[in-house]
Amino acid sequence: MDLLLEALREAVRLLRTGDGDVYSITLRTALITGASTLVAALVGLPVGLGIALGRFPGQRVLLAIANAGTGMPPVVAGLFVAILLWRSGPLGALGLIYTPWAMVIAQALIATPLVVSFAAAGVMALPPSLHLQVRAMGAGAASYVWLIAREARLALLVAVMAGFGGVVSEVGAAMMVGGNLSGETRVLTTAAVLEVNRGNFGTALALGLILLMLVVLVSAALTTAQARVRRR
Amino acid sequence: MSCMSLARMLGVVVAAFALVACGGDTGPAAAPATSAVAQTPIATPTPPKPARPDMILATTTSTQDSGLLDVLVPAFQKATGYQVKVIAVGSGAAMQMGERGDADVLLVHSPAAEEKFVADGFGIERTLVMHNDFVVIGPTADPAGLKGSKTVAEVMKKIADKKATFISRGDNSGTDVLEKNLWKSASVATPKGQSWYLETGQGMGATLTVAREKQGYTVTDRATLLAFTGKADLPILLEGDPALLNVYHVIVLNPAKLTKTNTEGGRAFKDFLVNAETQKMIGDFGKEKYGQALFFADAGKPNPLGR
Known part of the structure; x- marks a missing residue:
């Protein structure tokens, strides 16, 4: 119990003094997970819509892969990306390993299946009559997809939130491809692991609390957007 | 379903992205740049x-x-x-x-x-x-009776004989290799797979925490133990054997x-x-x-x- 109180005090102290680079680590966490979520959304939303609306061979296989991908352990995704990016790997010459870019690649890989799976499920849950209505309006292919996406916008927002949630809290891939380098690739989760390894459990918990605040902040912003969308 | 409302909906989504992404693509590039600035004190002349x-x-x-x-x-x-x-x-x-x-x-x-x-x-x-150097630490109660032992070989033998809980790194690290050698030098077969022999597969710090919670014996380097003092809670039971040099x-x-x-x-x-x-x-x-x-x-x- 003492440890929990100590953690709370430590979180307040860290935020007040900015000790241990806590602000730059938090900002870095937001930037890296934000960029990976953006990439995952840009790839995942169209793919999810395509799976839900299209008629093409391999459609179900693709959906099954995306659904299975939601359970992919981050450390495995991280290892896969690391093997590609290590100097000895096929993309080693790019010099991306142990950079924030490597983390964005690995985390986008983790978040994309989440976005695809949630987006496809959301679109498929729309009532079948809606498709008939939209077609009856004489919509072309592009505006058909656009109108359906508009109807499913809440589900698509949730899909993006799921992707964000999947990467902001993961530590395996961030550690593997980022290396937890101070001032470069140290994010809140990997910093917390380091403090645990050093036996500074209070500080580790404090970093966890700060991560939680970041998540609450982002989801509050998204939920507000969600409520605004629904009212219309 | 006017064009206006479509545009506004799009605006909301873009705003949400912007919030999530906090500047998106420029992010990772910006992070190292700012830290590089922070790491270079203004007064120091930059080395070649x-x-x-x-x-x-x-x-x-x-x-x-x-x-x-x-x-x-x-x-x-x-x-x-x-x-x-x-x-x-x-x-x-x-x-x-x-x-x-x-x-x-x-x-x-x-x-x-x-x-x-x-x-x-x-x-x-x-x-x-x-x-x-490395030291052997364990619970205050010392169920295997290590206190007062003279050599690390004696200590390892006692742990194995008593089947006392032992926490191993099990990660092929330097400490892990040393520990395996300690069993060998005590003529004890490596206890891998025994119910009292637990392998964490983690670093020294994490392993100390497991040892404390399981009240087990373990071999640790002195630096990590000192950095952990007060949190490891396990006293040193053997030190000073030349075989424990690190x-x-x-x-x-x-x-x-x-x-x-x-x-x-x-x-x-x-x-x-x-x-x-x-x-x-x-x-x-x-x-x-x-x-x-x-x-x-x-x-x-x-x-x-x-x-």
């Missing part, structure tokens, strides 16, 4: 920029968990202009990275494996840096075999570690915080292991 400033140091968890590298690496970067990426894994994994050319310099503590690494042509200029060497990777490595950077780090000023920093590290040194500087001295 190395031809290839990025380098990777693969090392053991004890050098990072004890906080030693937090002192040494910034000093090295300031003195030379290199940017060091520190990857703290076990000594075994560090040498694996070395064999693949995924690191430029190693700071490790697994002497027999190091000798093989050099003999196989992966490493050059293996140089003694420092030492401390010797750290720096190894530069062989450019003849591993063509992609940054040999200049690796060599610069080796030279930095053994120069007199750094050796003093190593010897003084921890005195203020823990009341005693965590490492003994050894550069230029005979190897404490006698080889």
Whole structure:
């Protein structure tokens, strides 16, 4: 119990003094997970819509892969990306390993299946009559997809939130491809692991609390957007 | 369903993205840039920029968990202009990275494996840096009755005879290799698979926590234990046996075999570690915080292991 109180005090102290680079680590966490979520959304939303609306061979296989991908352990995704990016790997010459870019690649890989799976499920849950209505309006292919996406916008927002949630809290891939380098690739989760390894459990918990605040902040912003969308 | 409302909906989504992404693509590029500025004090004259400033140091968890590298690496970067990426894994994994050319310099503590690494042509200029020692710790109740034992062989035998809970690293790190050798030297078959023998597969710090919670015995380097003091909660039951010496060497990777490595950077780090000023920093590290040194500087001295 003492440890929990100590953690709370430590979180307040860290935020007040900015000790241990806590602000730059938090900002870095937001930037890296934000960029990976953006990439995952840009790839995942169209793919999810395509799976839900299209008629093409391999459609179900693709959906099954995306659904299975939601359970992919981050450390495995991280290892896969690391093997590609290590100097000895096929993309080693790019010099991306142990950079924030490597983390964005690995985390986008983790978040994309989440976005695809949630987006496809959301679109498929729309009532079948809606498709008939939209077609009856004489919509072309592009505006058909656009109108359906508009109807499913809440589900698509949730899909993006799921992707964000999947990467902001993961530590395996961030550690593997980022290396937890101070001032470069140290994010809140990997910093917390380091403090645990050093036996500074209070500080580790404090970093966890700060991560939680970041998540609450982002989801509050998204939920507000969600409520605004629904009212219309 | 007017165009207006579509545009506004799009606006909301874009705003949400912007919130999530906080500037999106420019993010990762901006992060290192700001930190680079923060790391360079204005007053210090910038050293001549190395031809290839990025380098990777693969090392053991004890050098990072004890906080030693937090002192040494910034000093090295300031003195030379290199940017060091520190990857703290076990000594075994560090040498694996070395064999693949995924690191430029190693700071490790697994002497027999190091000798093989050099003999196989992966490493050059293996140089003694420092030492401390390993200790055997365990619960205050001491169910295996280790207190008062004279040698580590005696201690390992007692633990095995009593089938007392023992927490092993089990990660092929320097500490893990040493522990396996301790069983061997006590003529006890490695207890892998026994119900009282638990392998964490994690670093020393995490393993100390498991040992505390399981009230088990374990072998730890003194630096990590001291950095953990008050949290490990397990008293030292045996120390001072010469078999428990913990010797750290720096190894530069062989450019003849591993063509992609940054040999200049690796060599610069080796030279930095053994120069007199750094050796003093190593010897003084921890005195203020823990009341005693965590490492003994050894550069230029005979190897404490006698080889």
